[in-house]
Amino acid sequence: MAGADATGRDGAGGAVSNTVDGGVFFHAVIQGRDITVRLPPQVTPALSGLPPASAAFTGREEQVEALLEGLAPGTEQRKAPPVAAVAGLAGVGKTELVVQTAARALKEPGWFPGGVLFVDVFGYDSERRLSPDHALDGLLRALGMPGEHIPDGLQDRARLYRSVLAAFAEQGRRILVVVDNASDEEQARPLLPADGTTAALLTSRHTLDVGARLHDLDVLDVRSSVELLGQALHNALGPGDTRVRDEPEHAEAVARLCAGLPLALRIAAALLADVPGRPLASLARALETEHRRLDRLRREERAVRAAFDLSHDRLGHRHARLFRLLSLNPGDDLSTEAAAGLTGGDPYEVEELLQDLARAHLLEPAHVWGRWRLHDLVRLYADEKGRRHADGDERDAARTRLFTHYRTTAEAAGTHLDAGRGTASTRFPDRDGALAWLDDERSNLVATVTAAPRFGLGETGLDLADALSRYLHDRHAFDDWVTVTTTALAVCRESGDRSGEAAALNQLGLALAGLRRFGEAADAHDEAATAYRGTGDRNGEAGALTNLGSALTELRRFDDAVDVLSRAAAVFHGTGDVQGEGGALANLGNVLTELRRFDDALNVHSRAVAVLRGTGDRRHAGLALNNLGGVLTEVRQFDLALKAHTAAVAVYRTLGDRHGEAISLNNLGRALVGLRRFDRAVDLHTEAAAIHRETGDLHREGLALNNLGLALVELGRFDEAVDAHTRAAAVFGETGDLHSEGRALNNLGRPLGEVGRLSEAVDAHTRAVTVYRDLRDRHGEGLALHNLGATLSKAGRFEEAVDAQRKALTAFRETGDSHLEALALHNLRGALRRERRSGRSGGRVRRQPGAGPRAGGRR
Incomplete structure (x- = not known):
């Protein structure tokens, strides 16, 4: 009861007074004459x-x-x-x-x-x-x-x-x-x-x-982790310890290696406090070795491993086995389906086990339902425990099941991307479903390829690398493609598989070309052709030569490319590989276009169309039609180009190939620009960009946006053009395609200049120059310098304009582009005249209505 105050009389007539207050009571209160209970004003908890x-x-x-x-x-x-x-x-x-x-x-x-x-x-x-x-x-x-x-x-x-x-x-x-x-x-x-x-x-x-x-409660981010290190050292040793401030890079390295776990960070700080002269770099190096990291994250009674032990030891057998096996996944996270493959268990039962581990915070649900990840230090701990229980957990068999799951599912997905792999697998409902799975599992698939040889699963890794080739190409994931093909090449060389080595070299060359490392790509394709020749595989040799010709074209070694591609076409013709011959002819036509030998290019592309139509391969025939239409656009035969691209659109629509349809629509838009049907061109480029966005091809979405911007400029819709080119540059930046990003930036300068945003236009062209220079693309650098000069001249910055045009002229002379050399020379003369007039006018600059012709927008 609560405190009370009661008065009365006892049996002898004496007064009785009981006063109880200042507390809360849950036991007997004694009443009686002259009894006083004094309590503190409140009962104080501990x-x-x-x-x-x-x-x-x-x-x-x-x-x-x-x-x-x-x-x-x-x-x-x-x-x-x-x-x-x-x-x-x-x-x-x-x-x-x-x-x-x-x-x-x-x-x-x-x-x-x-x-x-x-x-x-x-x-x-x-x-x-x-x-x-x-x-x-x-x-x-x-x-x-x-x-x-x-x-x-x-x-x-x-x-x-x-x-x-x-x-x-x-x-x-x-x-x-x-x-x-x-x-x-x-x-x-x-x-x-x-x-x-x-x-x-x-x-x-x-x-x-x-x-x-x-x-x-989640782990700390890197910034907060570094702050915690600094605070802990400051508290232990005072403000004189400035190691975190003096070694920011190594402080971040320690924070990352502790994976944001406060316990690990506090142990790291204590280890540093023990030896005030120890640099953070020393601790970072000590923690880099994965198999010793948990050993080193301990000090006296505190240890990360001990903390994890308490959680692990409470798990039942099935939960503990799954927890330990999860460390076998080579990527950052895994799906419930993959976990079921790993254990060989029922997916629904495995999902329940995963949810139990997540409730125990030994496993983290990923941002998307059905995917799970281990904290970095927990992964090391699970792997350590897994090695100790390897026999009981059947660890090797589990790894084989997991890697096989990734290989077979990737092969099924590949049938939706490449008709050459056979009938589309029913494992996925359609191409979009296959792409979605590949996107989700990409890091796991690449990591599986690289890990497989270490565990005697090299053949599984080779098959998986092959299954991923079309996907990585279409997604422009060229860094990952280089990784898997380099691994495949090493496996083939170690096993003495000369044919596999040739195929891996050829794939590696394509991946390197995607990264615009054309010199290395040419070397890989040349070596592949030699290896194929050594095995007697003439078609393989011709295929490598075809790819070598493409790399030489990008290196602007056009004469060498013509020679190599002519040889490739001849070999294919001799072996009766009509499809291969058509591909080699298509590439040869592209080189001849670059040489401005348009009549020869038209002849070769027409042959390619005829050859590929004869094979019944409508998809490649559509590609040849697109190439033919591109040359017809270059020679301003826009009506014929329109027919070629329209035919290509029809082919791809019949096939239900949205990707090919979008490419053809984009090219068709270019032909319509030539016919000055700008409104329709805008519609087609917009549609092409939307399809590429829908199918997840960011790179080609950027190409369509770039062409959309060029068409909008022709309509005088400069603000919309600025938006299109800006979006295109952002897409290429996201996909890591620096070359295309430079092209979009170069084109962006034009509409910026038209709306009077000259400083931004100069900046866009200057950034394009830097991109091309870093890529050692002298031709692209020349284009950007040429347009930069025109914009500088328009801004009245004539001395800088002259310098830019002179550099552009030099670049075009070095690359042998006589057409652009003449254009640059014309603009240089104009810039010099304006510079002289500006000097005679006593420094007064009159805005110029124009700045001479620009280099055409690159598609």
Whole structure:
């Protein structure tokens, strides 16, 4: 009962007075003559039980604010539970977060006048684990309850505990309860208040269902991790320790190697504090070795491995086996389907196990449902445990199943991308479904190829590399393509597979060409042709020569390219490979176009169309029609170009090939520009960009946007053109295609100049010059310099314009482009005349209506 004041008379007529106040009582109050009970003004809970808040604490302000919002008085009126459960990985800083929050909450006037109760129930430590009834005994004693009045049973203790907390709240002495390290609902629920007013903070490595507001705690980002290192060293050694400030790169390296885990970061800081002269670079090097990292993240009683042990040891057999096997996945995350393949289990049962591991915060759900990832340090720990249980877990068989799953599924997806791989697999409903799976699994697939040889699965890796070739090409993922083909090449060379070596070299050359590393690409294709010749594979040799010709074309070694491609076409003709001959002729026609030998180019492309039509290969025939139309556009035979591209569109629409259709629409738009049908061209380029966006081909979307910008310029819709070229440049920047980005920037300068944004136009052309120079593309650099000169002249910056035109002229002379050389010479003369007139005018610059012809927009 609460405090009372009662008066009366005893049996002898004497006055009896009992006064009881200043406390909350849950046991007998004795009445009698001349008995006075004096109590302190309030019963003080064990405030000293709250651990001290660390002075090194950062990166959690948002989480602290969210917790405080739920603790504030009046939360119950907002229908939000006054109990918050913080869950997260071992060592992620759950206890520190709630201690910091509790310390802040206690300082808020009127929030918790009754104080705070703190109990660590050691839920994950089998030796120190507190049962809920023992925890309640301590909490009740902390609340001032004499031991003889504490009942024995858990249910009775919980009832009394909650009644005490409710009574304190009713007396305006609200208490904050902090329960740390509960492992399950059974341990946590009896310790939580139930009156709707008393607040509680609960921490667990599991996501517990106790009617609390759930807060999942993630690792720190790199910036906050570095701050925590710096704060910890400052607290330990004072402001004189400036290692974090002096070695920012190595501080970031340590932070990344600790993977944002506060426990690991605090151990790292303690190791550095032990030896003030130790550079951060030394610790970073020590942590780089994966198989020793967990050994080195320990100091005295604190160790990352020990923290993980407590979670692992609580797992049942099936959960523990799956947890250990997950470390076999070579990529960053994996799907439920892949996990089922890994274990050989039923997908629905495996999904339940994965969800259990996620609730235990040994596994993290990825941003997309159905995908899962291990924290970096947890992955190392799981791998370490997995090696120790390799036989019982059947680890080698599990890895083989997983790698086989990736190979067979990638092969099925490849049938939707490349008709040459046979009938489209029913594993995926359509091309979009296949692409979506490949996109999701790309990092795993590439990592599987590179990992396979280390485990005697080189053949699986080779098959997977081959299955990925079309996908990586279409997605312009050339860095990944180089990675897988380099691995395949090494496997073939080690096994003495000369034919496989030739194929891998040929693929490597294509990947290098995609990165515009044409010199290396030419070397790879040349070596591939030699290897094919050594095996007697004439068609393989001709295919490598065809690709070599393309690389030589990009190197602007046109005469060499004509020679190589002519040889390739002749070999294909001799072997009767009509399709190969058509491909070689198509590439030869492109070289002849670059040489401006348009009559020869038209003849060769016409032959290519005829040859490929004869094979019945409509898809490649459509490609040949597109090439033919491109040359016809160059020679201004726009009506014929229109017919060729229209025929190509029809071919691809009949085939249901949206990708080929979009390419043809883009080319058709160019022909319509030549016919000055600009509105229709804009429509087609817009449609092409939309299809490429829909099919996920960012690169070709950028090409269509670039051409859209050129058509809009012709209509005088300069602001829209600026937007199109800007978007194109952004796309190419995202895909890493620097060459196309330079082209888009070069074209962007024109409409910027037209709307008077001359400084931005100069900047766009200058950036294009830099891109081409970095790529060592003298021809592209010359184009950008030429247009830069025109813009500078328009801006009245004649001296700079002259310098740019002179550099452009030199570039065109070096690359043998006589047409553009003449154009640059014409503009140079114009710039010199304007410069002289500007000098005679006493420095007064008159804006020029034009600045001479520009180099045409590059498609």
